[in-house]
Amino acid sequence: MSRVAVAVVGGGPSGLAAAAALAPHVDGQVLVLEREPQTGGIPRHSDHLGYGIRDLKRFVSGPAYARRLTDMARDAGAVLETEAMVTGWAGERSLRVTSPRGVRTVTADAVVLATGARERPRPARLIPGDRPDGVYTTGQLQNLVHLHHRAVGERAVIVGAELVSWSAVLTLRDAGCATVAMVSAYPRAEAYAAFRAGGRLLMDGPVLTDSRVVGLHGKDRVHSVTVEHRSTGRRREIACDTVVFTGDWIPDHELARTGGLTIDPGTRGPMVDAGLRTSRTGVFAVGNLLHPVDTADGAALDGHHVAAAALSWLSSGTAPAKGARIRALAPLRWVVPQLVSTLGGTASRGDLLLWTDEYRRLPRLRAVQDGRVLATKRTSWPAAPGRIYRAPWSLVAGADPTAGDVTVALL
Incomplete structure (x- = not known):
């Protein structure tokens, strides 16, 4: 048995950033427990540029980003223990x-x-058909290509059109495999336009929107998929020897659940206030455990943000998260943080994070508590399905933490 000041469970971007922020200011050991052989998380095997823009103010590859965050945590004095489940x-x-x-x-x-x-694999998506080889999630694909330098197929279909889906396009290209189609259930591809425009230049086939994969075929190796247009019901067969299931994320929440933390039914992650305090005393949650799914640098900024609340707890023993519940109304699916706390504070990056099922070009939001309009805000950026929508925390900052629920709605 050992005792430490802070135990950080997970050595990805948010955990490493939290350790780096806490270690210089804590009287005692900050221990990072990582189940993989190396720290760094998903970026470790995502060998392309696009990391570190918001937190490091640099544009680096995934492995370089993972090494940088690892070095920052270790240099700050944190102890990093790998292969520790x-x-x-x-x-x-x-x-x-x-x-x-x-x-x-x-x-x-x-x-x-x-x-x-983590991404949901094919079985969790309930897609019928055969059970051949050549079917991966993005993480499995990147691990196979970038860490083990293994070959994949020659023709791939990607299921999903999120940011991570375009990352899969790059990985397939590195492996010499052409992307012959990308399939999205949404009316438009979910990733930002800049990624879509650049990514399509790397593809050898179309982006099929308002569509879904309804069959997967092949005995030893996958040889085709059946794609159905959701609105018309029209079906087509696409020949391929590789299928990559991307996105459709779910938090790795087993430890949070077994710990009795209050879980938000929308995000399926722990419910938190602006300081990222959970319902359990002295337990905090950060990064993509809270919501599926933000970019790596966004998760890392959560790690930096949690330090203030954690240090406050260590010095004064503040209570767990309590306050007025924030609820999102349809077509908004969920909101993070979910509480305007009695302890006050502003959310990480000053953002209220939401997920929408409908596209709005210039969205207007309204927050209401007990029949009183707290604020109405418009953003100059769209709310789009398939990616996090950021609204100002000031929308709900004026709520009374001892009063009733706060509702956030698109107008």
């Missing part, structure tokens, strides 16, 4: 840890959960 709780802030070095309990004064999110 947190398998459960052994007390209020005590964690059961299994590693090649044995099984032990780590007790911490504060716990930061940074377990991230």
Whole structure:
């Protein structure tokens, strides 16, 4: 059994950033527990440019970004333990840890959960058909190509059109595999226009919107997929030997659930206030565990943000997150943070994060509490399905944390 000041569960961007921000200011050890052989998270095997813009103010590759965050955490004084799986709780802030070095309990004064999110594989998406080889998630594909330098096929269909989907296009191109189609259920591809425009130059086929894969065929190796247009019902067969399921993220929330943290039914991650406090005393949550799914640098900025609330807890023992609940009304699916806390504060980056099921070019939002309009705001950027929509935290900042629910709606 060991005792530390802060245990950070997860060594991806948000966990490493939290450790780097906390370690110089904590009286005691900041321990990062990472289940993989190396820290860095998803960027570690995403070998293309596009990382570090918002937090490092640099434009670097995924592996370089992972190394940089690892070095920053280690240089700040954090201890990074790899191949360490947190398998459960052994007390209020005590964690059961299994590693090649044995099984032990780590007790911490504060716990930061940074377990991230994962893509749903084909079985979770309930797509019928055969069970051949050549079917991957983006993470599996990138791990195979960039870490193990293995070949894939020659013709790929990508399911999804999020930012990570265009990352899959780059990885396939590096492996010598052509992307012959990208399939999105939404009326338009979800990623930002700049990524769509550049990404289409790297493709050898169309982006099929308002469509879905309804069949996957092949005995030993996949040889085709059936794609259905959602509005017309028209179907087409596309020959391919590789299928990549991208996006459709879900938080890695098992540890949060077994710890009894209040889980938001919309995000399926822990409910938090602006300081990223959860419902459990001294336990915080950051990054893509909170919502599927933000960019790596956005998750890292969450890690920096949580330091203030965690240090406050360590010095004064503030209570867990309580306050007025923020609820999103359809077509908004979820909102983060979910609480205007009695402890006050402003959300990370000053943003209220939302997910919408409808496209709005210049969206207007209104926040209401107990029949009182708190604020009405318009943003100059769109709200689009398939990616996080950021609204000003000032929309809800005037809420009474001891009063009723706050509702946020698109007008």
